[in-house]
Amino acid sequence: MSAHAGHTDGPTADVSVRVGWADDAPGIAAVQVSAWRKEYAELLPAEVLDSFDAEQFAAAWATSLNSPQDARNRVLVALERNTVRGFAVTGPSADPDVDPVAHGEISELTVDPATTRHGHGSRLVQACADTLRADRFSTALVWLNSDDDVRRAFLTAAGWAPDGAHRELDLHGDGTVRVKQVRLHTDLAE
Template identity: 60%
Template sequence: MSGPSADVSVRVAWADDAPAIADLQLRAWREMYAGVVPADALPTDVAAATEAWRASFQAPKDARNRVLVALERNRVVGFAMTTPASDPDCDPVADAELMELTVDPAERGRGHGSRLLQAAAETMQSDRFSRAVLWAMASDDALREFLTGAGWAPDTAHRELDLDGEGTTLVKQIRLHTALS
């Protein structure tokens, strides 16, 4: 006999999830980019982020844009966003991009990331993609370790993002990929 299990799940996000996703995203970014991006360069306006999320739910640019949320009971503890890949060397019919995979820093290590990643892979497969890519900060060893443990691998692509347009806030990223079969 097994013990009680947590009430956890992953589902497609609803417009009503926008405030929780926006709040989680901004909080997670503060931790993720600490020491990489100046704190004052990160967005802090949850209301504006909420409206941006609501707008994206109401008018997605592509029918294959998906947002999934990880729940603990009825509380959003993570989210994933998938879309057709837009890199010049990717095929937007065959290649998907996992644009973001975010779990509440206080909820990490409880399986939410694994559930989100699996649900995102299944969603991309359902949308008939055969490969997925994800851009990760080169310094984010934890994310890379998590993804490689799930079968993702670097594909030699890399880039440097100029976040402030002045060359003072640069973020180096590497691309990872996986087959969706």
């Protein structure tokens, strides 16, 4: 018998997803800053990445957690014990080509880069689908960068598929940094 049999403090111990509270704002901000610094390292200059301020992000998160703009806007947090390891934001889709009553969206899906491949993303995606279904949406949408093959494979394995929609974001507003995105969808019917 291994000395590690029954050992439960690995990455799968005491993990959960729940609706975010204002007290989670600093943890959400820390995950966001860490993830964005990694995700945008090739797109944004180092001084922009370095300027991301977790305290400013936390203040914005606290405000949105305390007073969401729509009753169906939800922030979900993936926890390992009491530490935020990832977060997701769901709500009605703002896309002009879909019905916001029927189409919900995951507008943020972020996991701390230091804790990827521990199941936090899978738990968040499932919780998002459950939350959107509970909010009476029939279809869920998510946008992702067109070159993000890892995230696309992850979502495709979870039952999502491209719906043919695409867009281009202008990150600086001056045309110097553009990001092409594709939209995926999944049916929320039980």
